[in-house]
Amino acid sequence: QVQLVESGGGQVQAGGSLRLSCAASGRTFSGFVMGWFRQAPGKGREFVATISGSGGNTYYSESVKDRFTISRDNAKNTGYLQMSSLKPEDTAVYYCAAGRRWNNPRPGDFGSWGQGTQVTVSS
Numbered sequence: 001q002v003q004l005v006e007s008g009g010g011q012v013q014a015g016g017s018l019r020l021s022c023a024a025s026g027r028t029f030s031g032f033v034m035g036w037f038r039q040a041p042g043k044g045r046e047f048v049a050t051i052s053g054s055g056g057n058t059y060y061s062e063s064v065k066d067r068f069t070i071s072r073d074n075a076k077n078t079g080y081l082q083m084s085s086l087k088p089e090d091t092a093v094y095y096c097a098a099g100r101r102w103n104n105p106r107p108g109d110f111g112s113w114g115q116g117t118q119v120t121v122s123s
Contacts, residue, residue: 001026001027001111001112002024002025002026002027002032002098002112003024003025003026003112004022004023004024004096004097004098004112004113004114005022005023005114005115006020006021006022006094006095006096006114006115006116006117007020007021007023007117008020008021008117009094009117009118009119010118010119010120011120011121011122012086012119012120012121012122013121013122013123014086014087014088014121014122014123015085015086016086016121017082017083017084017085017086018083018086018119019080019081019082019083020036020080020081020083020094020096020117020119021078021079021080022034022036022078022079022080022081022096022114023077023078024077024078024079024098025077027098029072029074029077029078030053030054030074031053032053032098032099032100033050033051033052033053033098033099033100033101033102033105033109033110034050034051034070034072034079034096034097034098034099035047035048035049035050035051035096035097035098035099035102035105035109035110036048036049036050036070036079036081036094036095036096036097037094037095037097037107037110038090038092038093038094038095038119039092039093039095039116040089040091040092040093043092045095045107046061046092047061047105047106047107048060048061048064048068048081048094049061049064049068049070049081050070050099050101050102050103050105051070051071051072051079051102052102053074054074055071055072055074057102057103058070058102059102059103059104059105063089064083064090067083067084067085067086068081068082068083068084069081069082069084070082079096081094081096083119086119086121087121088121088122088123089121090119090121091119091120091121092118092119093116093117093118093119094116094117094118094119095113095114095115095116096113096114097110097112097113097114098110098111098112099111099112
């Protein structure tokens with residue numbers, strides 16, 4: 001089992017940027033896929049981005065592609081989500097997760113989740 005702790009959320013105006021971090025412990029960090037998901041009020045959990053264990057492969061939802069960048073530093077056991085050109089519809093609780101599938105993933109592919117960090121984008 002891996003433990004995950006997100007940080008870096010906050011409030012930002014539309015067009016701004018934020019960087020989320022996900023600190024991992026409990027397992028070899030490079031041994032699992034890392035993903036970011038989000039959940040807006042009244043909606044289901046939505047896939048955002050994934051990155052393979054080595055960092056060599058990434059996958060994004062169409063809604064964030066070209067605006068968000070996922071990365072990881074295996075030496076620091078930390079993953080990141082750089083968010084730019086933020087829109088009000090990006091407002092959600094963002095979760096990082098550890099799993100086994102980076103290509104076209106589903107929440108069920110991820111067995112460990114962080115507690116989430118709130119991102120609020122105002123217009």
